[in-house]
Amino acid sequence: MRIGLLGLGTVGAGTYRVLARNQSLIQARAGRQIVITQVAVRDLARAAAIAGTDVALTTDPFSVVTDPDIDVVVEVIGGTTLAKALVLRAIEHGKHVVTANKALLAEHGSEIFAAAEARGVAVAYEGAVAVSIPIIKALRESLVANHIEWLAGIINGTSNFILTEMRSKGLSFDAALADAQRLGYAEADPSFDVDGIDAAHKLCLLAANAFGSTLQFQQIDIQGITELQVADMAYAEQLGYRIKLLGIAKRSDAGLELRVHPALVPVEHLMASVEGSMNAVMVKSDAAGITLHYGAGAGSEETASAVIADLVDLARTFGADAHQRVPHLAFQSQALHALPVLPMTELVGSYYLRFDLAEGDGDGVVAHALEQLVQTGVEVQSHALLLHHQDRARRAFTILTRPTRLAKLMQAVNRLQQLPHELGAPTVLRVEQLT
Amino acid sequence: MRIGLLGLGTVGAGTYRVLARNQSLIQARAGRQIVITQVAVRDLARAAAIAGTDVALTTDPFSVVTDPDIDVVVEVIGGTTLAKALVLRAIEHGKHVVTANKALLAEHGSEIFAAAEARGVAVAYEGAVAVSIPIIKALRESLVANHIEWLAGIINGTSNFILTEMRSKGLSFDAALADAQRLGYAEADPSFDVDGIDAAHKLCLLAANAFGSTLQFQQIDIQGITELQVADMAYAEQLGYRIKLLGIAKRSDAGLELRVHPALVPVEHLMASVEGSMNAVMVKSDAAGITLHYGAGAGSEETASAVIADLVDLARTFGADAHQRVPHLAFQSQALHALPVLPMTELVGSYYLRFDLAEGDGDGVVAHALEQLVQTGVEVQSHALLLHHQDRARRAFTILTRPTRLAKLMQAVNRLQQLPHELGAPTVLRVEQLT
Numbered sequence: 001m002r003i004g005l006l007g008l009g010t011v012g013a014g015t016y017r018v019l020a021r022n023q024s025l026i027q028a029r030a031g032r033q034i035v036i037t038q039v040a041v042r043d044l045a046r047a048a049a050i051a052g053t054d055v056a057l058t059t060d061p062f063s064v065v066t067d068p069d070i071d072v073v074v075e076v077i078g079g080t081t082l083a084k085a086l087v088l089r090a091i092e093h094g095k096h097v098v099t100a101n102k103a104l105l106a107e108h109g110s111e112i113f114a115a116a117e118a119r120g121v122a123v124a125y126e127g128a129v130a131v132s133i134p135i136i137k138a139l140r141e142s143l144v145a146n147h148i149e150w151l152a153g154i155i156n157g158t159s160n161f162i163l164t165e166m167r168s169k170g171l172s173f174d175a176a177l178a179d180a181q182r183l184g185y186a187e188a189d190p191s192f193d194v195d196g197i198d199a200a201h202k203l204c205l206l207a208a209n210a211f212g213s214t215l216q217f218q219q220i221d222i223q224g225i226t227e228l229q230v231a232d233m234a235y236a237e238q239l240g241y242r243i244k245l246l247g248i249a250k251r252s253d254a255g256l257e258l259r260v261h262p263a264l265v266p267v268e269h270l271m272a273s274v275e276g277s278m279n280a281v282m283v284k285s286d287a288a289g290i291t292l293h294y295g296a297g298a299g300s301e302e303t304a305s306a307v308i309a310d311l312v313d314l315a316r317t318f319g320a321d322a323h324q325r326v327p328h329l330a331f332q333s334q335a336l337h338a339l340p341v342l343p344m345t346e347l348v349g350s351y352y353l354r355f356d357l358a359e360g361d362g363d364g365v366v367a368h369a370l371e372q373l374v375q376t377g378v379e380v381q382s383h384a385l386l387l388h389h390q391d392r393a394r395r396a397f398t399i400l401t402r403p404t405r406l407a408k409l410m411q412a413v414n415r416l417q418q419l420p421h422e423l424g425a426p427t428v429l430r431v432e433q434l435t
Numbered sequence: 436m437r438i439g440l441l442g443l444g445t446v447g448a449g450t451y452r453v454l455a456r457n458q459s460l461i462q463a464r465a466g467r468q469i470v471i472t473q474v475a476v477r478d479l480a481r482a483a484a485i486a487g488t489d490v491a492l493t494t495d496p497f498s499v500v501t502d503p504d505i506d507v508v509v510e511v512i513g514g515t516t517l518a519k520a521l522v523l524r525a526i527e528h529g530k531h532v533v534t535a536n537k538a539l540l541a542e543h544g545s546e547i548f549a550a551a552e553a554r555g556v557a558v559a560y561e562g563a564v565a566v567s568i569p570i571i572k573a574l575r576e577s578l579v580a581n582h583i584e585w586l587a588g589i590i591n592g593t594s595n596f597i598l599t600e601m602r603s604k605g606l607s608f609d610a611a612l613a614d615a616q617r618l619g620y621a622e623a624d625p626s627f628d629v630d631g632i633d634a635a636h637k638l639c640l641l642a643a644n645a646f647g648s649t650l651q652f653q654q655i656d657i658q659g660i661t662e663l664q665v666a667d668m669a670y671a672e673q674l675g676y677r678i679k680l681l682g683i684a685k686r687s688d689a690g691l692e693l694r695v696h697p698a699l700v701p702v703e704h705l706m707a708s709v710e711g712s713m714n715a716v717m718v719k720s721d722a723a724g725i726t727l728h729y730g731a732g733a734g735s736e737e738t739a740s741a742v743i744a745d746l747v748d749l750a751r752t753f754g755a756d757a758h759q760r761v762p763h764l765a766f767q768s769q770a771l772h773a774l775p776v777l778p779m780t781e782l783v784g785s786y787y788l789r790f791d792l793a794e795g796d797g798d799g800v801v802a803h804a805l806e807q808l809v810q811t812g813v814e815v816q817s818h819a820l821l822l823h824h825q826d827r828a829r830r831a832f833t834i835l836t837r838p839t840r841l842a843k844l845m846q847a848v849n850r851l852q853q854l855p856h857e858l859g860a861p862t863v864l865r866v867e868q869l870t
Binding site: 014018019021022025026028029030031126132133134137138140141142143144145146147212268270273274280285286287288289290291292293294295296299301302304305306308309312313316317320323324325326327330331332335 | 449453454456457460461463464465466561567568569572573575576577578579580581582647703705708709715720721722723724725726727728729730731734736737739740741743744747748751752755758759760761762765766767770
């Protein structure tokens with residue numbers, strides 16, 4: 001099977017390296033040789049240093065995707081403009097495509113998958129979501145018997161690294177981000193990662209595969225981690241919780257929940273132990289129950305591992321009828337539906353509220369706040385008066401609510417702030433039990 | 436695709452129920468209807484109560500496996516005698532087979548897989564190992580690009596439930612076993628589970644898939660949990676460790692390590708958080724790094740989920756050439772080797788030693804023991820004098836060693852016990868960092 005590789009950056013070079021190093025092992029498993037015969041790059045000299053002279057190098061990626069000698073195109077250049085044009089051209093020319101490009105598929109997947117189906121080729125993308133975790137395969141093949149109820153993922157390694165640094169070292173978001181950038185865990189422009197966009201791209205693909213819904217990236221409610229304060233991580237820890245950036249997709253009779261946001265997770269929960277740049281996805285299904293899938297969320301050879309797994313899948317079914325392959329989004333395409341996505345404000349959940357107390361604030365202020373909440377119909381699960389983890393002169397009043405519709409909670413919070421001599425605006429974070 | 440189901444016990448009934456309940460969902464994914472048309476049982480009346488009248492019931496399983504109308508046989512009767520005869524007969528008659536029978540495959544898999552390959556049919560067995568965890572698929576398909584270095588699994592739910600009970604409630608093994616039996620987590624004769632045999636069956640299958648070795652059940656070094664004392668769980672906790680029954684397979688240049696035994700795992704390690712009857716398998720690969728796969732290790736619908744996933748895989752490739760299917764043991768059969776299995780005594784690892792101190796034992800006894808160990812070449816990582824968790828008048832002297840060949844450690848321990856006025860025989864447990 002002859003591969004045309006588009007891009008020889010971190011992932012492309014890793015793919016080239018792993019395929020070369022483990023060639024005999026891969027062939028002993030796949031029963032067929034998988035050979036990269038062409039590589040499209042921007043810098044030929046740099047590429048020659050990585051790929052040597054065994055492979056044809058070109059600066060024209062379109063010549064690769066249209067070459068009759070190429071069976072499969074591996075797209076690892078990233079971005080959504082050139083990558084989209086190349087992938088569509090490759091499909092048009094009857095090539096299978098393997099990509100690790102989550103942005104491309106989350107935003108243009110419907111068009112790309114439809115084109116591939118019409119042309120009878122496959123677009124494989126295990127490397128696009130939580131790279132070394134075989135979660136696309138788990139959803140599409142292993143959990144195929146199940147009605148999937150929900151999934152929750154720590155699916156952005158950069159954010160998880162920053163949160164782990166903040167909590168374990170008591171750093172501010174800015175300081176932890178600077179660490180992450182220095183260590184190569186965050187890019188110079190980290191906004192895709194810390195604003196939750198990257199996690200939302202992955203969640204979009206996960207949700208479609210879990211629920212048979214079409215790709216609905218625009219419908220995802222997204223909140224990143226840039227506003228998170230280390231004080232809340234410390235307060236949460238005192239209450240038995242750890243704060244994680246989660247991507248959550250949940251199906252109910254009313255529709256789909258699709259949301260990315262920081263949330264409090266019980267500290268003894270497995271998801272709370274997913275630290276540093278690692279990723280994990282937990283899935284709740286009706287027959288299989290809870291499964292957790294954990295591994296690296298990024299990295300050169302980690303992504304290569306997923307890309308090559310896709311190549312071997314294609315090698316095994318090479319020449320097979322299209323219906324013998326696993327559908328792009330787990331379900332036969334005619335069975336996909338644009339399930340309605342519920343607005344965040346209408347979702348029912350438990351919340352953590354943190355009010356800073358001013359020096360003179362006494363029990364009366366706290367009692368008054370509780371009374372106001374209860375009057376608005378927000379039920380309180382527990383509350384606590386906690387000392388700031390560094391400055392013991394500062395205190396905060398925290399509340400964990402019972403399940404409440406967010407709109408009602410926000411109404412209560414607004415009302416609270418309109419009263420004279422009251423507490424300032426609280427920090428509001430969702431609490432997830434994940435059971 | 437027409438299925439003949441052998442057995443309508445826990446797993447068989449679960450398979451029947453999930454296929455019926457999620458029929459439209461499964462068809463929307465698989466693109467093909469999967470129908471159980473015949474069921475072989477011992478008790479027709481009981482079977483009719485479960486399966487109704489839509490399906491042909493028989494007490495003759497051989498009539499099912501030889502029926503020309505049957506495409507796939509699902510074997511969930513268990514045991515290794517009748518099950519083996521039925522599976523081989525089904526293969527002979529050109530049926531694909533799906534089974535969740537780990538004992539059958541660990542002990543007779545080589546013969547069964549060879550027969551299937553010769554006849555051009557598939558034997559699928561995702562449900563045989565850590566049922567709701569898609570670990571066979573992960574090893575055979577997702578990690579296909581990787582040189583796998585080692586894997587470690589908590590792969591017996593009964594044992595893990597008992598260990599969790601012992602630790603969290605301070606129960607003895609016998610008391611925790613009685614609890615497990617009362618709650619349905621352990622069978623009346625629990626020996627397969629608590630003696631480590633069941634875990635070894637699963638490890639045998641995992642190791643073959645990871646390393647391209649033939650099935651070598653007889654070569655596995657097996658130690659169960661029946662001798663474990665709750666005091667050691669408490670001492671281990673004081674030292675920052677939790678005791679788990681692990682199945683470990685590791686490849687080195689010298690050969691394979693294949694072992695099932697209780698081991699100390701760092702308490703902050705994810706594997707330490709796998710509690711109750713849950714299972715997990717951690718895999719270390721050269722490209723993908725560490726991945727962890729977690730889920731239920733037993734259960735009616737949990738196993739059914741894996742059985743049906745195998746059925747859908749077969750449905751998708753139904754009629755395909757044999758080479759388009761994934762090889763039974765991950766590697767093309769001609770690439771399988773009987774890799775040499777290293778004896779436990781030759782393995783190098785860190786160990787926990789616990790000596791009970793008698794009332795009069797002073798620092799001199801402890802110092803002497805340490806001196807003797809060091810003289811035999813055993814390097815000590817750390818040692819501690821710990822109080823018994825319940826009886827504070829009792830004390831123990833614990834040692835964590837540096838990596839040592841077990842034979843040398845045993846020699847040192849024997850020497851220690853031959854000296855007059857010395858410490859009694861210690862409890863010796865392996866320590867695993869799993870990184």
